[in-house]
Amino acid sequence: MEVSQASYQIIADLLEARTGQHLTESRRxxxxxxxxxxxxxxxISNVDQLVCLLDLPMRSPGKPDLSQQVVEALLNNETYFFRDKPTFDQLPENILPDLASRREDTRRISIWCAGCSTGQEVYSIAMQILDSPERWDGWTIDILGTDVSHRAINAxxxxxxxxxxxxxxLGVAQMLRHFEETSQGWQVSENTRSISRFQQHSIxxxxxxxxxxxxxxxxxxLLYFDQPTRAxxxxxxxxxxxxxxxLMLGAGETVVGQTDAFTPVARRASIYENSHRAIRRPAMAIG
Known part of the structure; x- marks a missing residue:
């Protein structure tokens, strides 16, 4: 279905205003x-008709307004448990143990998953922590997942x-440890959900x-942002x-040439630290 330039621009401007995401011509x-x-x-049957309705009061009780429905439909919510596993495995093997040594006095660790989509990333971390009960006994772990999508956060x-x-x-053993089969599908266990929380938010x-x-x-x-927005x-x-x-980024993302705020951690894929800390000492090699 062909999308007129005028309608495409209105939709692109709406998406950028609500989320910061840049709708490139390649995604048109x-x-x-x-x-x-x-x-x-x-x-309705096309984008031109939709654009004409955007300014009309069409909100139904309990539902987001039409503009928000459009934005959420355009968001890429692709995710899955332990996505990019080699990178994810660095958390229990290196990153979390290192943080544990640094937080031994408070025995608290706070984690933020920005752009968490429908929650698989948050629950993946929760499972990694709960699968090492002796290491984290007596610790307070808080994992916050945020996303701009109201629909994704509800899910x-x-x-x-x-x-x-x-x-x-997920492996079969993980499913049995952390999920319960219900008539609606596989429900994350109460224990796994107890250290996980979610809210709608834009980074x-x-x-x-x-x-x-x-x-x-x-x-x-960050892949979906233009350079000024990424900064x-x-x-x-x-x-x-x-x-x-x-800070952990996706496998296809980097801070190099993008920002001076972060510096890569040596020999750790997709892991970064605040640059002002790195200035005081060489980038840390964990493990």
Missing amino acids: WRVATALSGVFREHG ARNGVYSQFEVQRG LLEPPARHRFDLILCRNV RAFSRLSSALMPDGF
């Missing part, structure tokens, strides 16, 4: 497909996944907590991270 072809569910719900809070979703990245806003985080995961989010996001992430904390 998927606009109509992504919005097909919105078309069906409102009885994450519910913690119910289809057979296909739990098979993506371009003030950080979602007054305290700073020991570990921030922001994976496959703003890095600034927010840096302000939210403890001076000796760690």
Whole structure:
């Protein structure tokens, strides 16, 4: 379905204003497909008709307004448990033990998953921690997942996944330890959910907590920002991270040539630290 330039620009401006994401021309072809569910719900057949309705008061009780429905339909919520496993395995093997040694006095670790989508990343970390009960006995662990999508956050809070979703990245033993089979699907266990929480939030806003985080995961989010917006996001992430904390990006993302706020950690893929800490000593090699 062809999308007119005028309608495409309105949709692109809406997405950028609400989320910071830049809808490039290379993604233009998927606009109509992504919005097909919105078309069906409102009885329309193309983007031009949709654009004409954006300013009308069409909100239904309990539902986001039409503009928000459009934005959420365009967001890429692709995720799965333990996505990019070699990178993810660094957490229990190196990053979390190192943080534990640094937080021995408080025995508290706070983790933020920015752009968490439907929650698989948050629950993956929770499972890694709960699978080492002796190491974390007596510790307070708080894992916060945030996303701009109201729909994704609701799904994450519910913690119910289809057979296909739990098979993506999870072994049978993990499923049995951390999930319960229900009539709706596979429900994350209460114990796993107890250290996980979610809220709607954009990384371009003030950080979602007054305290700073020991570990921030922001994976496959910055890819959708243009350079100025990416710089703003890095600034927010840096302000939210403890001076000796760690940032994990996606496998296809980097700070090199993008920001001076972070420095790569030696021999650790996709792991970074605040640059002002790195200035005082060489980038740390963990393990």
